[in-house]
Amino acid sequence: MDKVAEILAEASAEAVEPRFRALAAGEVMEKAPGEVVTVADREAEAIIARRLRELLPVPVVGEEAVAADPALARALHDEPAAWLVDPVDGTANFVAGRPDYAVMCSLVRSGRTVASWIWQPATATAYRAELGAGSWRDGTRLTRPPAPHDAAKLRGSVKSRFLEPDRQERLRANAAAFGEVSPGRHAAGIEYPDVVEGRCDFILYWRTLPWDHAPGSLLVTEAGGVSSRLDGNPYRPEAPGGEDGLLVAADPETWELTRAVLLRD
Structure with missing residues (x-):
């Protein structure tokens, strides 16, 4: 669990955070009507995918890889296990210079998410969860406070x-x-x-x-x-x-x- 968190934070520090509010001309592209992608998305995904495969050699279903080859997403139900990667979640916010963006990853086994990680670069906050073992923010276990009944x-x-x-x-x-x-x-x-x-x-x-x-x-x-x-x-x-x-x-x-x-x- 800790190693994957390190991979996300290190990929973010290398490929994403240096470009926050510093994207150059030509580093933002439209991949579909109304949806943008940046060089940060693509470079971070490549780094994360390579390192995750070294950790556990199963298919990596990355957002940008699937945009190029939709068939890659079949691994979520065709393979016993697969990584899921969102290299820059909230790309539109990232492009606009808003700090609400994250770097995320999950491990899927037999069609079910068994572990997940969320890195929020703007606040240097790491969230993680493991099936049957709870949710955590950094070193603190999280329990959702009661919501109003009205x-x-x-x-x-x-x-x-x-x-x-x-x-x-x-x-x-x-x-x-x-x-x-x-x-x-x-x-x-x-x-x-x-x-x-x-x-x-x-x-x-x-x-x-x-x-x-x-x-x-x-x-x-x-x-x-x-x-x-x-x-x-x-x-x-x-x-x-x-x-x-x-x-x-x-x-x-x-x-x-x-x-x-x-x-x-």
Whole structure:
């Protein structure tokens, strides 16, 4: 567990942090409409992938590698084990000079996330989780504080960008019942720790790319929270194009309450 944390921090120090607010012309590219990638993403992923293979020689499913060859994501269900890597989570924030970005990694065995790591360079904070062994911030074990039982006191985020307009409108109307609803911080590696630390009580995601959600989902569940599909099935990392919709919450009661409020007619 410690070695992977070192790999992420060292790759970040070498390829990512020196370029924060210092990206040169030509170092930011568009890989898909509305989605950017930088040389920092690509260089960090190459460093992390090489070193992870040295640690455990299984396939590495990296965000940027999959962008170039989508078939690589099949390893998540075709192979007994695979690494998942997001070299710069929150790339848009990184490009804009906002500190809400992270470097993340997970280990998937038999389709289930068994370990995860999140490195937040701006605050030099390391989160990690291991299936059955808990969630940790640096050397401190994390337990999610209790959330309010009243929807009007809950704080959360609803990510509806990838939904059709009528469903977006329905969610916005229903979300008015909560105490505070924000657009989020546009980086899963920041938002999931916010749930665990008690700064946020729930998040509804729609598109769920595996490198974005595997690390944080394990962090939340090992701290006593819930990360489940809207039908109640626990989150499992899937190749892009799989099931949509994921509700993350502080605890089972908050998950049920939030789902009931957001999906009511």
